[in-house]
Amino acid sequence: MVTRHTPTVFVLVLLVVLSGCVGGGTVAPSEPRTESASEASASLQTANATTASGTLEVHYINVGQATSTLVVTPENETMLIDTGDWRDDGEYVLAYLRAQNITRIDHLVTTHADADHIGGHASVIEYYEQEADGVGAVYDPGIASSSRTYESYLDAVERYDIPLYRVVSNDTLPVAGVNVSVLAPPAEPLAGGERNENSVVLMMTHGQQRFLLTGDAETEGENYLVETHGDRLNATVLQAGHHGSNSSSSDALLDASSPQVAVVSSAYQSQYGHPHEETLARLGERSIATYWTAVHGNTVLTSDGRNLTIATQRNATTVAPELHTAPPIEPGATDPVVERATLVGGVAATPMLVATDGGVDTPVTAGESSGESVGSGESEASTPTETEPPADDDAATAAELSLVSVQADASGNDHGNTNGEYLVFENSGNSPLDLTGWTVADEAGHTYTFPMGFTLAPGARVTLYTGEGSDTDTELYWGSGNAVWNNGGDTIRVSDGTGTVVLEERY
Incomplete structure (x- = not known):
């Protein structure tokens, strides 16, 4: 509960004259009810x-x-x-x-x-x-x-x-x-x-x-x-x-x-x-x-x-x-x-x-926070950000798909140059990776789904562009009419065909 407090500094020029209540829908224009604050x-x-x-x-x-x-x-x-x-x-x-x-x-x-x-x-x-x-x-x-x-x-x-x-x-x-x-x-x-x-x-x-x-x-x-x-x-x-x-x-x-x-x-x-x-x-x-x-x-x-x-x-x-x-x-x-x-x-x-996880309806009231802070870090969006594959062997085996590059800040107008935005993924495993039905999403919920039958060979890379284009074995196109990735930082979340999150990177 917020309790009453007296302001710590209260030295201002106080209003001298206030007009009384006047009936009707409008009143005649009046002079400002306060003196200048320059002295205060x-x-x-x-x-x-x-x-x-x-x-x-x-x-x-x-x-x-x-x-x-x-x-x-x-x-x-x-x-x-x-x-x-x-x-x-x-x-x-x-x-x-x-x-x-x-x-x-x-x-x-x-x-x-x-x-x-x-x-x-x-x-x-x-x-x-x-x-x-x-x-x-x-x-x-x-x-x-x-x-x-x-x-x-x-x-x-x-x-x-x-x-x-x-x-x-x-x-x-x-x-x-x-x-x-x-x-x-x-x-x-x-x-x-x-x-x-x-x-x-x-x-x-x-x-x-x-x-x-x-x-x-x-x-x-x-x-x-x-x-x-x-x-x-x-x-x-x-x-x-x-x-x-x-x-x-x-x-x-x-x-x-x-x-x-x-x-x-x-x-x-x-x-x-x-x-x-x-x-x-x-x-x-x-x-x-x-x-x-x-x-x-x-x-x-x-x-x-x-x-x-x-x-x-x-x-x-x-x-x-x-x-x-x-x-x-x-x-x-x-x-x-x-x-x-x-x-x-x-x-x-x-x-x-x-x-953060917005799925739990935890009310926020004055003086309270509904959760804890998430992560920290810095990013440079003007050039692609190189990321290393997971060092942990179990993590690499579980995910196999690695994010190796992020280009979030397209040159010029982001919405007019959607293919200036892209992500580069690599199959860091030792066997072919079938990405059919896998999804890529940002923190706002914009989602891309990999096409039927799309497979990455071991060590192969694919670039996912935000805009329009014709898919190939090494290039895929989201088809979005607007930029997706926030220049100031975003979360890249990849889920497999069952909806399980297998890769999550913040930049």
């Missing part, structure tokens, strides 16, 4: 330095066409970033928080005032102030909205006398146990004060793991990030901007941040088409493992400061261009969250994403 930046920078001790949890909640993210720090402080859409009035978020035994929200962050990001603010504040241990502070970019949802949120802040602060680039949120830097918006608003472009952008750092959350920042907001913080954007995990819109997650931002994992929060068959195919293509070109709340459900990332465990409600493809073909999961679904993969190493190391 120095105080914010004195927050305790983050150590990599303990476990950080980041929960991307499935709230449909909206966004809400729960952070639980190693010191059990909680930060809730946005609260979903106004049409469900915080229902999904509150249900999730209660299921996670969250008894207090230490930090409530408003990325911007759009109603699909602050839809549950008023309800969350009311619940925690009346029935739980309260809300410690609220952070806002200071760009007002004329919506009734925004007015209700501010009324709730005023009613319960919660400190409300305007935050801008180079501020630091006083979150105990993790470093949370504000990268945007600038003190002088972008794009004439357009709300999306002035979203609060956070970089959260825990040891070697860094999480970049960009709200709904679009072209101008992302340009500002790259131009102002280019050398600080490197992150392990990116929350795709604006629900996966093609106006966000640009080439420039992806190149600057170089994420290994992306999370998209939007509805299935969204009325806006989110996530857009262009965005998914950009993620796919970089082999970024992509999780979409509409198909993976609630997605929980757990970090010890070096390794990152990824758990979801549903097991689905993480190949970005294939996400629209996966079946949906509804917001509010109660399926347990199960571990799917572990990223070994963060931005300060060569990361490797490896699959």
